[in-house]
Amino acid sequence: MNVRKYIFAIVLVVVSLYACKSDDDDEAAAAVPARDRAEQQVTDDAMLQEYLKTHFYKVEDVFINGDTTPEYQIVKLDTIEGANSGEPAIFDSDLLTTKKITSNDVEYNLYILNLNRGEGPQQPSFADSTLVTYKGELLFDDDNGFDSAVTPVWFNQVNLIEGWKEAVVDFKGTLSENFVENSDGTVSATGFGHMVIFIPSGLGYFNTSQPGIPSYSPLIFNIQLYKVNQADHDRDGIPSDLEDLDGDRIVADDNTDGDVSPNYLDTDDDGDGTLTRDEITVTDSNADGIITIDEITFYDDDGDGVSNHLDPDDRDVKNN
Template identity: 35%
Template sequence: MNKFKYYFILLVATISLFSCSKNDNAVSEPLRDYSVQYATDLTDIEEYLQTYYITVTEHPGFQDDQDVVFTKIPDGGTQPAIWSYKDNAGFPKLLSRDVNLHGITYKLYYLLLREGVGQSPCNVDGVLASYRGDYLERQAVSNVTTLTVNKFEEVKNPQTILSLYSTVPGWGETFPQFKTGTYTSNPDGTVSYNDFGAGVMFLPSGLGYYATGSSSIPSYAPLVFSFKLYEIKRADQDADGIPSYLEDINGNGYMYDYRNTAYYPTTLTNLDDTDADNIPDFLDVDDDGDNYTTKLEIKNPATGIAYPFADIPICTSGKKNFLDSTCH
């Protein structure tokens, strides 16, 4: 038994020593500069937009409605590049918006195939959406570098609501530009969606996975997502009884937490922060800073009286209205 314990301890020590040595000698790439990487990503994305054309399926009421296929324009080809739809008056329409993140301003291109007829999510809501994801990559063959497109994921029949607040930043920046549609239930238990928003987002790696990548996506890869927005689920991040989209004070569809210094290394003014405490209202349980939680200040629409909580001090004339700082 003693000899067994001796060899067991020796084996463990050897493995530990080997592991430590291996880790000590490992070389990890320093994090790339965001602005330098963005310039590279933007070049790749704009080349893609200028050298590929799209084919869109128009098939209302069926699953393949608004399916989009991307094809490289052959030498001498006359197909209209995606770039030709830039700021188009009709559809498809290639648009862009500026996104401030990592201390730089990203240009986020997105292709509007169809806007939709329902409601738009805000960037902290949940969405039910089908999508296909591709990543762009430079590959060198015979000293010639070529931009390649690689599929990494596709979801045609979504069953799960995805939070725009926890997905890659580019999703939260793009989906608010689209609207849901309508749907009908079929006798076989399936659902048919119509008039939904459909489009494509072209994300620099800084709005995607950046240095982390994933099991199927290399680090620093620009991403292309084609998608269809079927339904949204309103979120309430601070559980104060007010859906977060109603705490979007300036009504632009976007709310940010500027305390995240990795995303926002410089000080920015939060326009959705009622009491200016640097906590956005959608994460602030006391939006107006009066030491009464917002949840306690919500009035019952049927009676006009705030919901009672006996263990919390209240104004003599009733609870404060969460929309202002006066007693009611």
């Protein structure tokens, strides 16, 4: 499959990031009074199930250059009626899974159509960077969707809505040899992660509207995942997902020293004057470029159960 590269790709990145970022990142978004989240989840889930039971999907190639090579693929969703009355419902597909997500003390159903898990070596964390193409649609809406990118764009998972990142973390990109930049201005890719996700509003924008998205809208995203980069936003040696100290899969609320920067953006997590990277030792033992927690040595010089990089009482530099 080929994905066309456009001159104005950077413009698409900016637009896409705006459309997919979380509620908290968009101060200009219009919000209406918040409803009870548990009650809204019941309403949203009923709508999502109705959609899944009355619609089918079909993967189609898209041709732009006028040749026989498709530039990219899309998933067409349509109603089961008329000439399509014999099509199988998405709800009955063996490829559809339901992922339970608890957020704001409410359990949500996130529906994921698993078209291809991906053949690459790495699944992204909720804090990593991902290279994707995608299309976003509303339920029961026959227009062309509210946002899309047919040229691969990099996303920072930290900034995306919860439903998106909780789905993407279960997929992989493609193998490096299966993603090639061509001399004619296209890129060729096979074996990438491919999914359609059906998101309740509580894992989306909830009571905040976005361009083309009314408040309390369940969302549909068709996503193709090509590459994954492990993120270490502050380059302190600790991957950003490992700086989620309270385990809520949100790194923006972990701030040991209480300054203006959460730990994943703070080069000195405990504010003791010794950089975090100098209070730990990192060894990529298998030389795969991916740092796991067992490849980081955390020290506790005063034996109080708090690692040096989070303890202002311990300041010794460990790496000379």
